[in-house]
Amino acid sequence: MNLTVLAAFLYGIILLVGGIIGYAKAKSKPSLISGVVTGLLLISAAIIQLQNISWGLTLAQITTILLIVVFAIRFIKTRKWMPGGLMLILSVATLAILVSPA
Template sequence: MYIKAIITLIYGIVIAGGGVAGYVAADSLPSLISGGVLGIIIIAGSIMMFMGVAVGQGVAIFATLFVAGFFGFKLVKAMSAGESLTRAAVLVALSLIELAVLFAVKNK
């Protein structure tokens, strides 16, 4: 029934958790702030979707596009430098899946 909102909530938790993990692993305050803020925005969009507020999907799409763009850039940069692609590739893939869910799954 609320499959789109549930998947978006899970995605938001993953993004926020990734920010915390980046801070713990690399003492990266920018990871904590950006992951936390974007995760909270996506979670807020999910909550709005649960409540039937139409703008919630737009909020989630905007934040997800930002995440996809940021990690897409990091992926291209890592490919050029011959660095590990794993983290950026996973986040780009998750973001594209989330965007597909947001655009393809019908509201019920």
């Protein structure tokens, strides 16, 4: 398992759990839906990468770029560190791993 697979998998788990926590704390259905969908996309991308299918990495990169945009907008609007700022930093770090040369 290489670093891009691990990054996509762990980030997917964090998003999945975060969506569930967002729903449990604030009854936020958008948090639940977006967390579950993007988390499963990234976990799927990691599994696809493990099967040596090249577009798994592309799926992880595109999903992460979209999340960077979403979390940047959220952070700019709310100016709150949690969850927007922290997730923005985590998304950028994940993308850096996903685009780094193997």
